[in-house]
Amino acid sequence: MSYYIEKQDYRRLGxxxxxxxxxxxxxxxxxxQNTESEAFLQLDWAISHGINFIDTAEMYPVPPKANTFTVTETILGxxxxxxxxxxxxxxxxxxxPRRSLNWIRNGPKALDEKNLREALEGSLKRLQTDYIDLYQLHWPERNVPMFGQYKFDPSAEIEESKLKEWVSIHEQLEALEKLVQEGKIKYIGISNEQSWGVMEFIRIARxxxxxxxxxxxxxxxxxxxxxxFGMTEILYREKIGFLAYSPLAFGHLTGKYLKDIDSKGRVTLFxxxxxxxxxxxxxxxxxxxEILASKHGMTLTDMALAFVYHHWFVTSTIIGATSIDQLRENIEAYKIKLSKELLDEIEIIHLTHMNPAP
Known part of the structure; x- marks a missing residue:
């Protein structure tokens, strides 16, 4: 019998x-990568095995394209x-803004009230619902390193300021407040953020x-x-929930690219x-x-997932799959608890290969 997530394991989000x-x-x-019928099978299977939280975005599916964006929300609706x-x-x-997605709302020019309202109304219509439980800003409007970048570049700040001023966090929160007051959003969250941004959202809101x-x-x-590196203290002290995405590092932590660098997956398809x-x-x-997982009699996939699932600051881990078999394997890994010995060995590797994919 496949593993079932019990309600006693549910966690409060922030x-x-x-x-x-x-x-x-x-x-x-x-x-x-999945048709509507395949998506329905995944959704039904996940719900029937105790998952109650579903994450999407107006930009999806990935990679973002002019002819496919919003399709994921439509299927989900x-x-x-x-x-x-x-x-x-x-x-x-x-x-x-700050990504070349000029076909989203004729170019996502800013996270201001006009754009946020338009984005939300579009999502509500496609999702065929009256409200969103958690509405998130997909990435910061301001100049920050993200999606594989890892160094803050002040010169980019100067260049961007010549084009426009980014919408302040204060203004973003004011726009979101109106949507919350209208009952279209229950709660708000942020994504792909840095420590400074998280604290500014908290400070200004208070x-x-x-x-x-x-x-x-x-x-x-x-x-x-x-x-x-600094963010977990914020989560702890400010009682903020954490949603971890990419626990298998785009398939790298299944080990498949070690065996075949051209193995089918997002890395090679896109x-x-x-x-x-x-x-x-x-x-x-x-x-x-991979060697460490084998030493302890488990697959790299199971070890990688269990590591994220049961970390103290992770509220929920976002998993994606292209088949029911993958989905089943990912959920099964939740029952695995890594020993202190194994976790200590993971730390040795971490210190030897410090954060290779920032």
Whole structure:
């Protein structure tokens, strides 16, 4: 019998009243690597095995394309209208500027009230629902390193300021507050954020009595542990939920690319999309983790997932799959608890191959 996530394992998301499963079903393959019927099978299977939290975005599926964006939300909406909405915790995201996605809302020019309202109304229509449980800003509007970049570049700040001033966090929160007051959003969260941004969202919300963020959604896995460099203290002290995405590092932590560098997956299907993992120390680190997993009688996939699932600061881990078999394997890994000995050995590898995929 396949593993079932019990409600006793559900966790409160930050300071919200949302109780979510420790595993979230990610949907960014729906409409690109998965058909609508395949997506429905995954959704039904996940719900029937105790998952109640679903994450999507107006930009999906990935990689983002002019002819496919919004398709994922549309597919999800076709499924959602046949469900008991109150039993599903639904999250989606608004795309912002600073990426070349000029076909989203004729160019996501800013995270201002006009754009956020337009983005939300579009998502509500496609998802066939009256409200979003968690509405997230997909990435910061301001100049920050993200999606494989790892150094802050002040010169980019200067160049961008010549074009326009970025919408302040204060203004973003004011826009989101109106949407919350209208009942279209229950709670707000941020994604792909840095420590400064998280603290600014918190500080301004408290000072101006605006909605507090309840979550941060960032990358976290064995070869990308950047969250541990300052961010985890913020999560702990400010009682912010953490949604970890990419626990298998775009398939690298299954070990399949060690066996065949041309193995089928997002890394090979969509060249240039996985820049975060196109770094010189990724393969040596993955190899070391594979050897360690084998030593302890488990697959690299299971070890990588269990590591993220049961980390103290992870509220829920977002998993994505292209088949029911993958989904089953990913959920089964939740029952695995890594020993202190194994965790200590993971730390040795981490210190030897420090954060190779920032």
């Amino acid at each position: 300071q919200s009243d949302l109780l979510i499963s420790p595993i979230t079903l990610g949907t960014m393959t729906f409409g690109e 076709h499924w959602l209208k046949k469900q008991k909405r109150e039993q599903i915790v639904l999250a989606t995201k608004a795309a912002g 000072e101006k009595k605006l909605p507090l963020i309840v979550s941060v959604q960032n990358c976290y896995n064995l070869i990308n542990r950047g969250m541990e 060249k240039g999309f996985a820049q975060r993992y196109d770094k010189p120390n990724v393969f040596p680190a993955v190899k070391a983790y």
